[in-house]
Amino acid sequence: DAGVTQSPTHLIKTRGQQVTLRCSPISGHKSVSWYQQVLGQGPQFIFQYYEKEERGRGNFPDRFSARQFPNYSSELNVNALLLGDSALYLCASSLEGVPYYEQFFGPGTRLTVL
């Protein structure tokens, strides 16, 4: 069975540009969460979506937005990129939106902002 997949693998952008990252959850999983991991630190929660609705939002500016599609895949959008947005962006899926279920992570998208 395929795990969580993310695209693209790597991305290089310049300051001020916009970027869209994509995530496909494990088949049957309905909840998707996004995390940002800066080098040398643990991941920080950005968003959780369940059944196309936002279930949680971390402490990130409004430049960050996301959505979930009917097939449960998800996109993370970041506008007006800053140098500090350079990070590994991780997507995780779980079976349901409740917190008792194990989260499974994808390989991540490495974003570099120049």
Add this chain to the structure above:
Amino acid sequence: KQEVTQIPAALSVPEGENLVLNCSFTDSAIYNLQWFRQDPGKGLTSLLLIQSSQREQTSGRLNASLDKSSGRSTLYIAASQPGDSATYLCAVRPEGQNFVFGPGTRLSVLP
């Protein structure tokens, strides 16, 4: 606000040693705690999930314990191997919130 710390930040051991990684969290009101492994530049691999009502979980050479009242969890790795070299992250799921991660412990197992 929930905060998670991990000690030590880095650890280097010879192959075959048993070792313990520590995770501490400030608020005991959690749903569960999950341990992950991360290889350099890669995503996270789930190792063990402990629900708040459980005391420990085991998988192969790995054993994780949870003491909610003291805000502590340990990950025990038996008979370490060079392939165990990675960063180990713990994450807690506070009530009403999403995962809060610790900074990780970077483990090197020397052949």
